Amino acid sequence: NAGVTQTPKFQVLKTGQSMTLQCAQDMNHNSMYWYRQDPGMGLRLIYYSASEGTTDKGEVPNGYNVSRLNKREFSLRLESAAPSQTSVYFCASTVRFIWNEQFFGPGTRLTVL
């Protein structure tokens, strides 16, 4: 039981390049989330998927797209990376409404030059 896994762990991009951050969970959770964490800003919600087949915008969705590929996987895509997207990205999953069953992945550290 691996919990929430994220790939890659580190990535450096040039401005304008695209990439997809991968997230998978093996806990049969319904809901999955993408957050970004910047120094002094806490975690901010980018997109979430309440259940398989649905996605919704969070607090800071501009410049990102997501795909809930199946119940296990939730990917985050940067179509044209910008330096302002330099951040640490966390994926999380939970059973709906059961917040003490929420788990975070280890994070992806992205630098955009």
Next chain:
Amino acid sequence: GQQLNQSPQSMFIQEGEDVSMNCTSSSIFNTWLWYKQDPGEGPVLLIALYKAGELTSNGRLTAQFGITRKDSFLNISASIPSDVGIYFCAGVDSGGSNYKLTFGKGTLLTVNP
């Protein structure tokens, strides 16, 4: 959007001391959560609070859900060096969507052995 004010921003204490931190919100939450984040890791849930007035303990940690539903407190008793990290509060939106968390900006705790 909703905002959480978490204080203090940082604390430097001696081993064995008790610690208190709190979060206040401009709006009502129906769930409060407290997390700890170690360097290079994702946040880990410490305590979840579901009812106004609820007081919950997890070892040396005690958290309370404020009566007004707009605040929450976390206390750590008899601190030890491994308590070092960033502590985040988070509230669950009570405005119809049960899927979104709003995070505070964190309290950085340093414990001097």
